[in-house]
Amino acid sequence: MIVSGATLSALTFFIPEELDHLLYTLVFIASLATSLTSTRLPAYSLILGFSIIYTSSRLGSELERYDWVIHASQITASLMVIETIQQLKKIAREQINKLEIINELSKQIVSTLDTKQVFTLLNAAFQNALDADSYFIGIVEGEEVRLELLYDDGEYFHDVKLPRRGTFSGWVIDHQRELFLPDLRQNIQLEGVEVVLVGQGKTSLSWVGVPMRGTYVDGLMAIAAYHPNAFDRGDVELLFTIAQRATLALDNAHHHAIAEEQGRLDSLTHVYNHGYFLRMLNKQAGECLANNQPLSLIMLDIDFFKQYNDTFGHLIGDEVLVSLCKTIRMHIKSTDAVGRWGGEEFVIFLPNTNGTQATQIAQRIRESLAAHKIQSNDHINLPIPTISMGIAVFPIETNETTKLIDLADNRLYIAKERGRDQIEPVAAFWENLETK
Numbered sequence: 349m350i351v352s353g354a355t356l357s358a359l360t361f362f363i364p365e366e367l368d369h370l371l372y373t374l375v376f377i378a379s380l381a382t383s384l385t386s387t388r389l390p391a392y393s394l395i396l397g398f399s400i401i402y403t404s405s406r407l408g409s410e411l412e413r414y415d416w417v418i419h420a421s422q423i424t425a426s427l428m429v430i431e432t433i434q435q436l437k438k439i440a441r442e443q444i445n446k447l448e449i450i451n452e453l454s455k456q457i458v459s460t461l462d463t464k465q466v467f468t469l470l471n472a473a474f475q476n477a478l479d480a481d482s483y484f485i486g487i488v489e490g491e492e493v494r495l496e497l498l499y500d501d502g503e504y505f506h507d508v509k510l511p512r513r514g515t516f517s518g519w520v521i522d523h524q525r526e527l528f529l530p531d532l533r534q535n536i537q538l539e540g541v542e543v544v545l546v547g548q549g550k551t552s553l554s555w556v557g558v559p560m561r562g563t564y565v566d567g568l569m570a571i572a573a574y575h576p577n578a579f580d581r582g583d584v585e586l587l588f589t590i591a592q593r594a595t596l597a598l599d600n601a602h603h604h605a606i607a608e609e610q611g612r613l614d615s616l617t618h619v620y621n622h623g624y625f626l627r628m629l630n631k632q633a634g635e636c637l638a639n640n641q642p643l644s645l646i647m648l649d650i651d652f653f654k655q656y657n658d659t660f661g662h663l664i665g666d667e668v669l670v671s672l673c674k675t676i677r678m679h680i681k682s683t684d685a686v687g688r689w690g691g692e693e694f695v696i697f698l699p700n701t702n703g704t705q706a707t708q709i710a711q712r713i714r715e716s717l718a719a720h721k722i723q724s725n726d727h728i729n730l731p732i733p734t735i736s737m738g739i740a741v742f743p744i745e746t747n748e749t750t751k752l753i754d755l756a757d758n759r760l761y762i763a764k765e766r767g768r769d770q771i772e773p774v775a776a777f778w779e780n781l782e783t784k
Contacts (some may be wrong), residue, residue, distance in 0.1 A: 500547025625687025
């Protein structure tokens with residue numbers, strides 16, 4: 349049963365001075381209970397009320413100085429208990445809040461397979477769980493560390509890179525250990541490591557970094573502050589926990605992206621498969637139409653490929669297919685795309701490219717493939733099969749992708765019927781069409 353302040357005040361008048369120790373015990377218990385179940389104000393009010401009433405009730409009595417010292421000591425002890433409990437409650441609330449943030453982060457981060465979304469969730473976790481002036485996540489790229497997420501003194505920074513060697517970040521990555529630097533004003537005993545400023549270019553006086561290494565992820569997570577001793581071991585452990593969750597989530601997202609990419613690609617040549625190429629073509633055609641740009645389509649086929657396989661074997665035939673796709677990639681831009689249409693037939697789309705330009709690209713592909721060398725297992729040079737191509741342009745010839753494909757395919761077979769190892773239509777056709 350909790351003793352209220354009013355009850356204690358009443359007891360002060362009725363309990364004799366000889367039993368003051370009982371009254372102090374009740375006050376101590378009441379202050380303890382009030383502090384546990386409420387905030388400082390009710391607990392302090394209880395002590396203050398008791399002290400005023402006790403002093404008033406004992407003024408007329410002959411209490412010795414010793415008794416007043418005991419009274420003051422008991423009140424002081426009660427106040428200290430109240431303050432200690434409140435501080436412990438504050439620490440407990442902060443820890444619970446951090447655990448809730450980590451728990452919520454874990455639930456959300458596991459459910460997303462998008463890398464950008466992972467970094468968005470991590471950014472929120474940093475702001476809610478850690479009192480830091482700056483923080484970043486760095487991913488290794490060769491001899492550099494690319495900062496995927498950098499927040500410094502209220503501002504976000506993009507596309508920032510650090511040298512891996514000679515930095516705190518590099519030390520964490522190379523040693524796969526946490527680095528806790530509570531006061532950077534002191535001499536840091538790390539050989540070959542210097543302070544490198546990023547973001548706002550201000551010098552941090554506290555720094556913590558923890559490694560992030562998974563199947564696909566190699567990097568670190570770091571926090572910093574502009575004043576010394578800003579972090580404690582609890583912050584280090586919290587950052588380490590966040591880093592573990594982040595590494596797992598980024599690994600999952602990367603694995604999912606690889607699986608998705610593999611689902612889009614032909615298993616042998618690693619160009620787009622038939623279905624995904626069609627989706628890409630329709631999307632790209634829509635963008636070109638909206639921007640009033642041409643889109644050229646090249647259909648190509650390896651001449652007499654069945655006879656080639658029968659003569660030299662399917663392994664050599666597969667090598668020809670792979671070499672052809674590598675040759676195509678050498679002559680197209682990153683915005684272009686190549687897909688395997690079926691068997692030895694391939695298709696290429698070229699956004700913002702007219703027929704004349706597409707013919708030039710097709711010719712370069714033919715010439716490069718013809719100059720390519722393939723050797724048998726016993727190191728004998730083998731002949732390279734020729735290729736035939738058909739070209740059609742969207743939307744100048746047709747504004748439907750299905751008809752565009754049919755047109756390019758028909759022209760491919762015209763090239764074959766005309767003798768193979770050539771491009772249909774000839775360059776003059778485009779000069780006449782494009783000048784109209």
